[in-house]
Amino acid sequence: MKTRLKEFFSNEKYQPQNFEEIVEILGIEEYQKEELQKALDELIDEYEIFLSRKSRYILPKDANIYKGTISIKNPDYGFITSPDFPEDLYVHRNGMNGALDKDLVAFSIIDFYGHQSDEFKQEAKVIDVVKRNLRIIVGEVKQKKNKYYLDVDNAQIGKIKLTDLMDASVGDIVKAEIINYEKFEAKVIERIGFKNDIGIDILEVAAKFNFPSKFPDEVIEEVNAISEDITAEAERRKKPTLENIITIDGDDAKDLDDAVAIKKLENGNYLLGVYIADVSYYVTEGSYLDDEAFLRGTSVYLVNRVIPMLPTRLSNELCSLNPRTKKLAIGLEMEINSEGEVVDNNLFETVIETKHRMTYNNVNKILNGDQELIDKYSDIYQDILEMRNLQNILNKMRFNRGALDFDVKESKVIVDAQGKAIDIEVIERGIGERMIEEFMLIANETVAARIYYMDIPFIYRVHDTPKKIKLDNFRNISKGLGYKTLKPKVNAKQLQELLGNIKEEDDFLKTLLLRSMAKAIYSEENIGHYGLASTCYTHFTAPIRRYPDILVHRLIRKYLFNHDINPEELVDLQNYIKEVAEHSSKKERDAIECEYEVEDMKKAEYMESFVGEVFEGKVSSVNRFGIFIQLPNTVEGLVHISKIKGRYLYDAKSIALIGVNGDSYRLGDKVVVQVTKADKVKREIDFKIIEKLKTNRKEEHVVREKKKNGKKHSRRMKHGTNKRSRKK
Numbered sequence: 001m002k003t004r005l006k007e008f009f010s011n012e013k014y015q016p017q018n019f020e021e022i023v024e025i026l027g028i029e030e031y032q033k034e035e036l037q038k039a040l041d042e043l044i045d046e047y048e049i050f051l052s053r054k055s056r057y058i059l060p061k062d063a064n065i066y067k068g069t070i071s072i073k074n075p076d077y078g079f080i081t082s083p084d085f086p087e088d089l090y091v092h093r094n095g096m097n098g099a100l101d102k103d104l105v106a107f108s109i110i111d112f113y114g115h116q117s118d119e120f121k122q123e124a125k126v127i128d129v130v131k132r133n134l135r136i137i138v139g140e141v142k143q144k145k146n147k148y149y150l151d152v153d154n155a156q157i158g159k160i161k162l163t164d165l166m167d168a169s170v171g172d173i174v175k176a177e178i179i180n181y182e183k184f185e186a187k188v189i190e191r192i193g194f195k196n197d198i199g200i201d202i203l204e205v206a207a208k209f210n211f212p213s214k215f216p217d218e219v220i221e222e223v224n225a226i227s228e229d230i231t232a233e234a235e236r237r238k239k240p241t242l243e244n245i246i247t248i249d250g251d252d253a254k255d256l257d258d259a260v261a262i263k264k265l266e267n268g269n270y271l272l273g274v275y276i277a278d279v280s281y282y283v284t285e286g287s288y289l290d291d292e293a294f295l296r297g298t299s300v301y302l303v304n305r306v307i308p309m310l311p312t313r314l315s316n317e318l319c320s321l322n323p324r325t326k327k328l329a330i331g332l333e334m335e336i337n338s339e340g341e342v343v344d345n346n347l348f349e350t351v352i353e354t355k356h357r358m359t360y361n362n363v364n365k366i367l368n369g370d371q372e373l374i375d376k377y378s379d380i381y382q383d384i385l386e387m388r389n390l391q392n393i394l395n396k397m398r399f400n401r402g403a404l405d406f407d408v409k410e411s412k413v414i415v416d417a418q419g420k421a422i423d424i425e426v427i428e429r430g431i432g433e434r435m436i437e438e439f440m441l442i443a444n445e446t447v448a449a450r451i452y453y454m455d456i457p458f459i460y461r462v463h464d465t466p467k468k469i470k471l472d473n474f475r476n477i478s479k480g481l482g483y484k485t486l487k488p489k490v491n492a493k494q495l496q497e498l499l500g501n502i503k504e505e506d507d508f509l510k511t512l513l514l515r516s517m518a519k520a521i522y523s524e525e526n527i528g529h530y531g532l533a534s535t536c537y538t539h540f541t542a543p544i545r546r547y548p549d550i551l552v553h554r555l556i557r558k559y560l561f562n563h564d565i566n567p568e569e570l571v572d573l574q575n576y577i578k579e580v581a582e583h584s585s586k587k588e589r590d591a592i593e594c595e596y597e598v599e600d601m602k603k604a605e606y607m608e609s610f611v612g613e614v615f616e617g618k619v620s621s622v623n624r625f626g627i628f629i630q631l632p633n634t635v636e637g638l639v640h641i642s643k644i645k646g647r648y649l650y651d652a653k654s655i656a657l658i659g660v661n662g663d664s665y666r667l668g669d670k671v672v673v674q675v676t677k678a679d680k681v682k683r684e685i686d687f688k689i690i691e692k693l694k695t696n697r698k699e700e701h702v703v704r705e706k707k708k709n710g711k712k713h714s715r716r717m718k719h720g721t722n723k724r725s726r727k728k
Contacts, residue, residue, distance in 0.1 A: 001032075001039040009049055009059060016056035047106040047130055064108045067130060072101040075155040077625070080107055080124045086469040090624075095125035098181075100156055102133035134178065137186060138208045140195055141165065141172045150176055150186060153208075153681065160184045171195050175207050199419045201680075202302050202598055209594040211300050211307045218288045223311045226282055226318065230328055233281070234351040240331050242273040244383050247321050248358045248436050255299070255308070255315040256322060257544040259329070259354050260439050262386045269343065270336045270390045274443040275352050277319040278328040279543035280553040283310070294580070297587025299545035302598045304415045308545070315544050323357045330553055332443050332540075336390065340397025345446050347560055356380060363432035387435050394438040402493035402533035406510050411634040413602040421606035424633045440541040441532065447552065448538035452526055456565060457574040458555055459548050459581055461537045463520040463529040470516040474509075476653060477667070481506055492533045508620055508668045512655075519589070522548050522581035524574055548584045551577070600683040603635050607678035607685050614690060619669040622657055624650035627665050629673050629687050637675065637685035644689060665692075 008014065008026065017025065019037070028036050040057065043049045047067055049057050060066060061084065068082030070091065078096060079088040089109070099105050107124045137160065139152035148162040148170075160178070164187035168174045173193055176186035192207050193200045203213050215223075242261035249256055261273040283290050293309050300307040308315045321327050331350040334342045356377060366373050366384055374381050399405075407429075414423040444461070451458045475486045478498065483506075486494055495513065502509050517531060522539075529537040540556075543549035558564045617637075620630035626640040641648060641657065648657040648665070656666040665671075673687035 001035050002042060005036075005039055005043060006048065009043075009057070014059070016052065016058045016062075018054075018056050022057065047128070060106070065106055065127060066108070067104065067106055068124075069133075070096070070099050070101070070103055070105050070107075070126065072096070072099070072156065080105065080126075082107075086467050089122060089124035091124050091126065095123070097126040097128070099126045099129050100132065100134045101154075103129050104131040104133070106130055132178075132181065136175055136177055136189075136208075136210060138173065138175050138192070138204055141168050141170050141174055141188075143170045150174070153204075157184060160186050163187050167191060173200055173204050173207075199305065201419070201601065202305060205598050205601065206300060206302060206307050206594060209300075209590045209597075211296065211591070211594060213307055215292060215311050216288065219292045220311060222287060222289050223313050226313075228318065230326065230351070233328060234326060237328070237351050238331070238348045240273060240275065240350050240352055241333055242271065244380050245273065245275060245352050245354050246356045246358050246380060246383075247323070247354050248360060248363055248432060251359050251361060254320065255306075255544045256320045256354075256357070258436070258440065258541050259321045259352060260387070260436070262383050262390060264386055265335070268338060270386065270393075271333060272336055272390060272439060272442070273331065273333045274439055274541065275321070275329040275331050275350065276443075276541055276549075276553075277321055277544055278330050278349065278553065279310070279314070279319050280550050280557065281328050282314060282318060283550055285554070289314075293547055293550065294583070297547050297584050298591045300591045300594055302595060303413050303421075303602055304419065309547065310544060319544055321352065321354050323354045326351055326353050330556065332446065334442065334446055336393070336442070338393060340393045340442075342442065342446050345450070347447070347450065347556060349557075349561060358432075360430060360432035360436075363435070364430035367431050387439075388431055391431065391435040391438045394442055395434070398438075398441070398533065399496070402491065402496050404492055404496055404499060404531045404533075406499065406514050408510050408514060409507075409634055413599060413606065415602065421602040424603065424606055424635065426633060444538055444540050445534055445536060447540040447556065448526075448536040451538075451555065451559065452536045454559065456559060457524065457570055457577050458526075459538065459551055459577050460523055460526045461520060461529060461539050461548075462523045462525070462527045463531045463537075464518040464527060465530050466517050473653070473655075474513055474516045477512065477655060478509055480654065481509070481668075483509075492530055505670075506668055508618065511620065512667065521585040522588075524577040524581055546584075547587075548580065551580055597683065601680055604678050604683050604685050605680040607635060607637075607675060608680060611675050611678055614672060614674050616670065616672055616693075617687075619665055619667055619671065622650070622655050622665060622667060627657060629671060635685065637673070637687040639673065639687045639689055643686075669693075 004026070019040070022028070023033065023036065040049070044051060047060055047065065050060055050063050050065070052058050066082050066084045068080040068084070068089070070078050070080045072078035076093045078091040078099070080091055081088050089107070095110070106127045108127055110123050110125050137150065137152055137154070137157070139150040139160070141162065142149055142151050148165055150160045150162055152158070152160060160176070161184060162176065163179065163185050166188040168188050168191045171194055172191055173195055174188045175190040175192060176188050178184070178186045192203050192213070206213065240261070242263055245259050245261040247256045247259045257277040257279070259275045261275070263271040265271055283293055289310070296309045299309045299315070310319070319327070321329065329350050329352050331348050331352070333346045335344040337343050358377070362373055363384060366377065366381065367388055410427045412425045412427055413421050414425060416422050448458070448460060471486070471490055479485050483498060483501065486498065499510060499513070520529070520531065526536060528535045538552055539546055539549050540552045541549065543553055615631050617629040617631045619627050620636060621628040624641070626638050626644070628636050628638055630636045644657070644665075646663065647660045651658050654666065656664050658664050670693035672690040672693065674690055675685065676688045677684065677686035
C-alpha cells in the first residue's frame with residue numbers, strides 16, 4: 001500500500017486530496033481503509049506527506065519542507081544535501097535541532113541574512129530528525145566518581161553516559177551502541193584496545209566507520225577449513241595462451257589480485273592477457289565468509305595497515321597471485337589493434353603461475369634504462385617494452401574519446417615503528433602505474449560490454465554527468481582566470497582540453513573541477529561512465545578487495561561458463577544486484593571518508609612538530625568562515641576569518657573572500673603562513689598569514705606585498721625554515 005501511495009503522491013499532476021477522495025481515486029475497498037490509513041500515517045511520520053489543517057494530504061515541498069542528509073564536521077555549522085536542491089544548503093548551529101552528522105532530516109528553507117536574492121545563498125533549518133545515522137560510537141572509557149562515560153571525538157556529543165561496560169575498563173577504546181539519544185546513553189558492544197596500544201588511533205577511526213579489525217570466529221573457522229589442494233580443479237581448467245605472466249604492484253602490496261602478460265601478433269595487433277584471482281571459487285554464496293565480505297564491502301588502506309575485506313589466509317595466501325605458485329584465476333585475453341580497439345576477446349577459468357612479482361618502482365627503472373634490472377629481468381624485458389607501447393595506444397584511445405585525467409597531487413604519510421607520523425611524501429605516478437591502470441580499464445570495459453549486450457542483469461560502475469550549477473560555477477572561475485570559456489552544454493572532451501591547458505600556478509582548478517563531478521557509484525542500470533568517456537564499465541579486476549568484483553565473477557561464471565540463464569530468476573537477480581550496488585557504494589564512501597580522516601589525523605600529528613614554523617602555500621579552498629592553505633607536501637590548514645586582519649565578505653560566485661579595502665583572497669593565491677596549531681585528536685591544523693604573495697600572470701614573476709612599515713622581507717621563506725633546518 002505504501003509503494004502504491006508513493007507513486008500516487010509523486011505524480012506531477014497530484015493535487016491535495018482528503019481521505020475519502022483518495023479512497024475513491026485509488027478504488028480502495030471498505031476492508032482496505034484501515035490499511036490505507038495506517039500507510040498514510042507512516043508516510044506522515046517519514047515526512048513523505050503532510051496533513052493540512054483542512055485535512056488534505058499535501059506534499060512537503062508545498063509546506064516548504066524537504067528531506068536531506070546533514071553533514072556536520074564542525075559544531076558551529078553543517079550542510080544539507082538534498083535531491084530537491086542543486087547545491088548543499090548551509091545550516092547554522094542554532095538550526096540543527098539535535099541533528100547529528102549524516103542524519104536524514106526534514107528541513108525548511110530560511111533566507112540567508114534575511115535577503116531574497118540570487119546573490120545570497122539560502123540557509124536551511126532542521127525541523128526534525130527522520131532517521132538517525134549515528135548508532136555506533138567509538139571513544140575512550142572514563143570514570144567520574146562512580147559513573148562511567150565515553151569520551152568521544154564528536155564535538156556535538158563530547159561525553160556519553162555508559163549503562164553497560166561489558167568487559168571494558170577505564171582507558172579502553174571501545175565501540176558502543178547508543179540506546180538513548182535524548183539523554184545520550186550507550187552500552188559497550190566491543191573492546192577495541194587500550195588507549196596507549198600501538199596503532200590504536202587508526203583502529204579507533206576504522207571502528208567509527210564500522211570497519212572491524214577482527215573477523216568473527218565462524219568466518220575464521222570456514223577459512224581455515226578451505227583446502228589448499230587445487231590439483232583436480234586446475235586439471236579441468238583451460239591453460240592461458242601467454243606464458244610470461246607477471247604481477248606489477250606497489251612495493252608493500254601483499255594482496256596481488258591481478259597479473260598481466262603480452263605478445264605482439266604477426267598482424268601487428270597485441271594479445272593482452274589480464275588474469276584476475278578467482279576469489280569467487282573460495283568465497284561461496286551463502287557462507288559466513290560471503291556474508292562478512294558483503295558487510296565490509298571493501299578493504300580499507302590506512303597509512304601503514306590494511307583492514308581487509310577477506311581474512312589474510314585468503315587475501316595474502318590462497319587468492320594472492322604470488323610468484324612461482326599455481327593459482328586459480330579468471331583469464332581475459334584481448335586482441336587489441338593499433339587504434340586501441342578490442343577486436344576479439346576470450347573469458348575463461350584458468351590456472352596460472354606468475355613468473356615474477358614486479359613492482360612499479362622496478363618497472364619504471366627498467367623503462368628508464370637501469371641496466372642491472374634489465375639484466376635481472378631479461379626474460380620479460382621485451383614484454384615490458386611492449387606493454388609500454390600498448391599503454392600509449394590505450395591512453396591515446398581514451399584521450400581521443402574524451403576521458404578525463406585530473407592528475408591531482410597525492411601524498412603518503414610515513415610512520416615509524418610506533419605508528420607516529422614522521423614524514424609526508426608526494427606520490428609520483430610513473431609509466432608502470434599508468435600501464436597497469438590502462439590494462440585494468442580496458443579489461444573492465446571489455447567484461448562490461450560482453451554482458452551488457454546480452455541484456456541480462458549485471459552490476460556496473462557508473463558515473464553521471466556533472467550538475468549544471470556546479471559546472472557553471474567552475475566555468476565562471478576558469479573564465480575569470482583567462483581560460484577558454486566552456487560551452488553551455490559542456491562535454492567531457494571540452495573539459496579534457498581545459499585540463500590539459502591548466503598552468504601550474506592554477507592547478508587548484510583541477511581539484512575544483514574534480515569536486516564539481518558526480519560521484520562514481522555501482523548500479524544495476526548502465527548509464528555509462530562520464531569521467532572515462534565510456535559507454536559501458538564495471539569492476540572486474542580487484543575481487544580480493546572489492547565485493548562488487550566478486551559478484552561480477554559470479555555472474556560471469558553463471559552466464560558464460562555455466563550457461564545458466566533462467567528467465568524466471570532474472571527479476572529477483574536484478575533486485576539482488578541493486579541491493580549489492582547500493583550497499584557497496586555506501587561502504588566505498590565510508591572507506592574513502594575513513595581513509596581521509598586517518599590521513600588528516602596523521603598529517604596533524606606530523607605538523608605538531610612544526611608549530612611556530614613558516615611555510616609557503618597556496619589557497620586551496622575558500623568559504624564564509626575562512627580559507628584553507630595547502631603546503632607543497634599536500635598538508636592543508638585553516639586560516640579562520642577572525643584571524644585575517646580587516647573585514648572580509650564571502651563571495652560565492654568567485655569563491656573568494658573580498659575585503660572592504662579592495663583586497664581579496666582567491667583560489668590559487670600564494671601566501672606565507674605560520675603554523676599556530678596542530679591537533680591530532682581534532683584532526684585540525686591552523687595557520688596564520690604572515691604575508692600574501694601576488695603573482696603577475698602576464699610577466700610570470702612574484703611580487704611581494706610590502707609590510708605596513710614599508711619594508712620587504714629580506715628572504716624568501718621555504719618549507720620549514722623558521723625554527724631550524726630539518727631533513728626531509
